[in-house]
Amino acid sequence: MNIWSWFGGKRDEECILPINSSLSVTLHQDQLKTTTTVACSRSFQEDRIWLNGKEEDINQPRLQSCLREIRRLARKRRSDGEGGVDLAGLSHKVHICSVNNFPTAAGLASSAAGYACLVYTLARVMGVEGELSAVARQGSGSACRSMYGGFVQWIMGQREDGKDSVAQQVEPETHWPELRILVLVVSAERKPVGSTSGMQTSVETSSLLKHRSDSVVPARMKEMIDAVHRKDFAAFAELTMKDSNQFHAICLDTYPPIFYLNDVSRHIINLVHHYNQHYREARVAYTFDAGPNAVIYTLQQHVDEFLQVVKHFFPPETNGGQFVKGLPVASTTLTEELRQAIGMEPMVKGISYIISTKAGPGPCIVEEPSQHLLGSDGLPKESA
Amino acid sequence: MNIWSWFGGKRDEECILPINSSLSVTLHQDQLKTTTTVACSRSFQEDRIWLNGKEEDINQPRLQSCLREIRRLARKRRSDGEGGVDLAGLSHKVHICSVNNFPTAAGLASSAAGYACLVYTLARVMGVEGELSAVARQGSGSACRSMYGGFVQWIMGQREDGKDSVAQQVEPETHWPELRILVLVVSAERKPVGSTSGMQTSVETSSLLKHRSDSVVPARMKEMIDAVHRKDFAAFAELTMKDSNQFHAICLDTYPPIFYLNDVSRHIINLVHHYNQHYREARVAYTFDAGPNAVIYTLQQHVDEFLQVVKHFFPPETNGGQFVKGLPVASTTLTEELRQAIGMEPMVKGISYIISTKAGPGPCIVEEPSQHLLGSDGLPKESA
Numbered sequence: 001m002n003i004w005s006w007f008g009g010k011r012d013e014e015c016i017l018p019i020n021s022s023l024s025v026t027l028h029q030d031q032l033k034t035t036t037t038v039a040c041s042r043s044f045q046e047d048r049i050w051l052n053g054k055e056e057d058i059n060q061p062r063l064q065s066c067l068r069e070i071r072r073l074a075r076k077r078r079s080d081g082e083g084g085v086d087l088a089g090l091s092h093k094v095h096i097c098s099v100n101n102f103p104t105a106a107g108l109a110s111s112a113a114g115y116a117c118l119v120y121t122l123a124r125v126m127g128v129e130g131e132l133s134a135v136a137r138q139g140s141g142s143a144c145r146s147m148y149g150g151f152v153q154w155i156m157g158q159r160e161d162g163k164d165s166v167a168q169q170v171e172p173e174t175h176w177p178e179l180r181i182l183v184l185v186v187s188a189e190r191k192p193v194g195s196t197s198g199m200q201t202s203v204e205t206s207s208l209l210k211h212r213s214d215s216v217v218p219a220r221m222k223e224m225i226d227a228v229h230r231k232d233f234a235a236f237a238e239l240t241m242k243d244s245n246q247f248h249a250i251c252l253d254t255y256p257p258i259f260y261l262n263d264v265s266r267h268i269i270n271l272v273h274h275y276n277q278h279y280r281e282a283r284v285a286y287t288f289d290a291g292p293n294a295v296i297y298t299l300q301q302h303v304d305e306f307l308q309v310v311k312h313f314f315p316p317e318t319n320g321g322q323f324v325k326g327l328p329v330a331s332t333t334l335t336e337e338l339r340q341a342i343g344m345e346p347m348v349k350g351i352s353y354i355i356s357t358k359a360g361p362g363p364c365i366v367e368e369p370s371q372h373l374l375g376s377d378g379l380p381k382e383s384a
Numbered sequence: 385m386n387i388w389s390w391f392g393g394k395r396d397e398e399c400i401l402p403i404n405s406s407l408s409v410t411l412h413q414d415q416l417k418t419t420t421t422v423a424c425s426r427s428f429q430e431d432r433i434w435l436n437g438k439e440e441d442i443n444q445p446r447l448q449s450c451l452r453e454i455r456r457l458a459r460k461r462r463s464d465g466e467g468g469v470d471l472a473g474l475s476h477k478v479h480i481c482s483v484n485n486f487p488t489a490a491g492l493a494s495s496a497a498g499y500a501c502l503v504y505t506l507a508r509v510m511g512v513e514g515e516l517s518a519v520a521r522q523g524s525g526s527a528c529r530s531m532y533g534g535f536v537q538w539i540m541g542q543r544e545d546g547k548d549s550v551a552q553q554v555e556p557e558t559h560w561p562e563l564r565i566l567v568l569v570v571s572a573e574r575k576p577v578g579s580t581s582g583m584q585t586s587v588e589t590s591s592l593l594k595h596r597s598d599s600v601v602p603a604r605m606k607e608m609i610d611a612v613h614r615k616d617f618a619a620f621a622e623l624t625m626k627d628s629n630q631f632h633a634i635c636l637d638t639y640p641p642i643f644y645l646n647d648v649s650r651h652i653i654n655l656v657h658h659y660n661q662h663y664r665e666a667r668v669a670y671t672f673d674a675g676p677n678a679v680i681y682t683l684q685q686h687v688d689e690f691l692q693v694v695k696h697f698f699p700p701e702t703n704g705g706q707f708v709k710g711l712p713v714a715s716t717t718l719t720e721e722l723r724q725a726i727g728m729e730p731m732v733k734g735i736s737y738i739i740s741t742k743a744g745p746g747p748c749i750v751e752e753p754s755q756h757l758l759g760s761d762g763l764p765k766e767s768a
Contacts, residue, residue, distance in 0.1 A: 207630070208633065242639055246592065252629050252630075269641060270643075
């Protein structure tokens with residue numbers, strides 16, 4: 001996330017309308033992805049869902065909201081005489097199967113990817129087209145941005161019913177190919193406070209949050225969008241770091257306070273600032289979602305060196321798996337000068353692994369049947 | 385500190401005028417104290433100062449401000465024909481010797497106690513009487529509050545020259561004898577960011593701080609003073625915790641961000657909230673100054689049990705010194721119910737020791753010559 005928002009407040013009791021606009025970059029599916037298969041059949045007795053190999057309760061209110069809304073749009077389309085799909089399927093039950101290739105609930109926005117993917121897939125199966133971010137929003141607020149690739153803003157909107165609270169692409173993922181993203185996975189443990197309840201408590205108790213939403217964010221959104229258009233990394237970096245810090249500041253100003261950053265996160269923050277100070281320019285930026293993992297932005301020409309710096313100051317376990325996964329990085333030698341300029345104590349095993357990635361597209365269709373997660377019997381394949 | 389302030393900003397470039405009023409409790413000297421001896425003699429060649437056994441640079445600007453101001457007041461007094469002291473001493477050089485019985489620069493406000501004690505002692509030696517908090521303020525902002533005992537507010541004032549920015553006692557230390565204070569010493573390491581430079585950076589870069597000073601603090605000060613007058617522990621506790629959290633939130637909203645809390649501090653915060661939630665009332669409160677150590681407030685009837693809780697969840701090193709120093713506490717048994725209600729993983733060695741204390745008086749005179757820190761030769765005694 002680059003510009004943060006909270007949900008809830010006066011306009012909305014169900015925590016799906018934001019109190020300010022926000023902006024994020026969609027990560028590439030080659031590295032971080034949710035895959036969802038939806039099947040519908042007259043033989044299915046009831047709606048069912050499997051997440052990461054385990055059947056979950058289909059009656060979760062947010063899941064039901066998405067299902068209801070897509071079915072309503074499908075019926076509307078049929079009564080309008082549109083669409084060329086199997087319309088009989090509308091009365092059928094659905095089986096949904098979804099897997100992430102990254103840890104869930106560890107602050108890596110798994111619910112955003114999950115609901116975006118679900119809504120996109122349901123819509124395809126039921127022959128619904130058009131703007132779907134408002135539907136995804138009802139599953140998980142930030143899922144609406146994940147309906148698009150590249151740089152995406154979520155415009156808060158003004159209407160009480162939230163119909164104008166939708167996502168909009170600022171620039172596609174091809175706009176800034178030099179931009180690289182590193183996810184430093186600090187801990188795969190579940191975060192202590194689910195982000196929805198935390199958000200509601202912040203809206204209710206932080207005496208700084210309203211000032212942020214009303215008076216700080218509008219200007220920041222403009223500056224951020226402008227920095228993205230101009231591909232101005234220094235401006236993009238500073239705004240991203242400041243907004244991440246302010247998000248966590250508001251969490252701390254919540255009562256009781258909410259902590260997502262831990263000592264490793266703070267070490268990463270200091271490392272980034274020391275690195276930038278050494279070069280007298282912002283070459284690297286961090287942002288932290290609702291968890292201790294860092295998302296690092298940098299440019300192609302700096303990624304190899306910065307990764308070497310991270311490896312030096314967060315030495316990986318020697319007998320573990322691959323430390324850097326995803327897009328390849330080249331090995332470089334760290335100069336003694338840079339090491340000394342950063343001047344921190346190395347923190348062994350602070351980072352468990354790194355995902356090397358970049359901006360990516362929105363939801364895509366998986367054509368290859370062997371990749372589908374449900375078998376011909378409508379049940380998860382063994383591998384799912 | 386119970387209500388925080390930052391220094392600097394438009395009214396003041398030297399960082400000794402606050403941007404809002406503030407409130408603190410003076411800790412008892414039986415447990416946390418600075419002792420200062422000042423000698424003046426025609427035989428001294430120059431002003432000199434020894435802090436905790438080591439000679440320091442007397443030319444530090446803040447030290448010079450205090451010396452200059454006390455000498456100016458002494459001369460004024462002489463020209464006004466007041467005072468009955470050795471006025472010849474005014475032209476003499478001074479030797480200053482000062483020791484703390486607690487770790488310096490670990491976020492335990494050693495500079496506040498130090499400058500309060502220095503100004504008080506200099507004033508006595510030079511025959512200056514009257515309101516001295518404005519002088520102490522020029523040494524270390526928060527030192528002005530330490531010129532009084534008990535519950536003390538620092539009224540920010542309005543004048544450009546700061547002459548109306550003085551401390552005032554809200555209630556003496558005898559007002560609330562049931563109030564107990566525990567200092568949980570997390571680390572005696574020096575803090576990474578000196579609080580003065582950090583404060584100036586916050587004033588310059590935090591987009592939330594001005595809102596806090598202008599719109600949040602004035603009401604909090606009123607509520608806090610009212611809670612002290614009424615001895616309303618629940619209100620005092622909640623305000624204290626909220627303001628500590630907001631102080632650290634602003635530090636995080638500073639760019640680059642400033643961190644004083646570490647993982648141990650956060651564990652203590654969670655412990656306090658779990659403990660209070662179990663009893664459905666605020667029995668304990670925390671506040672953190674510019675460092676990871678917690679200052680805990682509670683009432684006499686809860687102190688034994690809460691200390692037992694702390695010992696359970698932060699098991700001390702077995703072969704160290706005394707874990708709880710200062711005012712005696714009784715051993716109690718922790719119920720299994722309470723342990724489970726708190727439900728946290730114990731953190732071994734997270735807290736190195738605890739100082740058990742209470743509210744105390746302002747600066748006092750040490751009459752006993754054997755306690756004085758300078759010998760008859762004007763140099764520190766071996767023990768100092």
